[in-house]
Amino acid sequence: xSKALQISLLDPADSATLDAxxxxxxxxxxxxxxxxxxxxxxxxxxxxxxxxxxxxxARQGGEVVGAGGIKAADWASNTHVLxxxxxxxxxRGRGIARAxxxxxxxxxxxxxxxxxxxxxxxxxxxxxxxxxxxLGEPEEFGRTLMMLSLDKAARQSPQ
Numbered sequence: 663x664s665k666a667l668q669i670s671l672l673d674p675a676d677s678a679t680l681d682a683x684x685x686x687x688x689x690x691x692x693x694x695x696x697x698x699x700x701x702x703x704x705x706x707x708x709x710x711x712x713x714x715x716x717x718x719x720a721r722q723g724g725e726v727v728g729a730g731g732i733k734a735a736d737w738a739s740n741t742h743v744l745x746x747x748x749x750x751x752x753x754r755g756r757g758i759a760r761a762x763x764x765x766x767x768x769x770x771x772x773x774x775x776x777x778x779x780x781x782x783x784x785x786x787x788x789x790x791x792x793x794x795x796x797l798g799e800p801e802e803f804g805r806t807l808m809m810l811s812l813d814k815a816a817r818q819s820p821q
Contacts, residue, residue: 665722665723666722667720667721667722667756667757667758667761668720668721668722669718669719669720669761669762669765670718670719670721671716671717671718671719672706672708672716672717672718672719672729674706674707674708679719679726680703680706681703682719682725682726683706683717683719683726683729684699684702684703684706685699686726686727686728686729686748686749686750687702687729687746687748688702689748689750689751690748690749690750690751691746691748697746702746705731705746706729706731709733711734712734713733713734713736714733714734715731715732715733715734716731716732716733716769717729717730717731717732717746718730718731718732718762718765718766718769720749720753720758720761720762722753722756722758726750727749727750727752727753727758728747728748728749728750728753728758728759728762729746729747729748729762730744730745730746730747730748730759730762730763730765730766731744731745731746731747731766732744732745732766732769732770733745735780738778739777740774740776740777740778740812741777741778741779741780742770742774742777742778742779742780742812743779743780743781744763744766744779744780744781745781745782747759747762747763749762759785759788760788760791763788763789763792764792767779767792767810770812771812774812775812775813776812776813777812777813778809778810778811778812779794779809779810779811779812780807780808780809780810781794781807781808781810782801782805782806782807782808783805783806783808784803784804784805784806786800786806786808789808789810790808792810793810793811794808794809794810795808795809795810796808797809
């Protein structure tokens with residue numbers, strides 16, 4: 663079985679993959695009151711435009727080792743949000759999170775030629791490499807709100 667990393671859109675009809683993605687997210691966030699497994703499974707269901715929501719998964723050796731969501735903000739026009747992103751603890755440090763970020767940036771740019779992509783993250787350096795700019799100083803718990811312009815004139819290649 664190949665150990666090559668594969669990033670793909672989560673198929674909600676594939677219950678085994680859905681369960682595996684939900685487990686990766688629940689284990690990473692470890693906040694059962696806020697991110698219980700059943701709530702996460704509900705959130706993993708795709709929603710169509712205008713307030714779309716979709717999840718990408720990372721597989722390595724046939725195992726789901728990461729997941730990450732992207733959605734349209736329902737509170738601002740032309741605004742998209744990266745959210746609920748995690749990599750299984752045993753798979754960290756292999757570039758999986760970076761590949762999940764790139765897949766979601768590529769998708770949103772292919773669908774929306776302009777607008778803004780937001781993320782709240784503890785991994786500021788990672789997102790700067792994709793061209794995100796911090797919006798202020800780190801917040802409580804070390805998270806920073808960051809923004810990427812989707813406009814073609816503002817695009818940068820990852821460094």
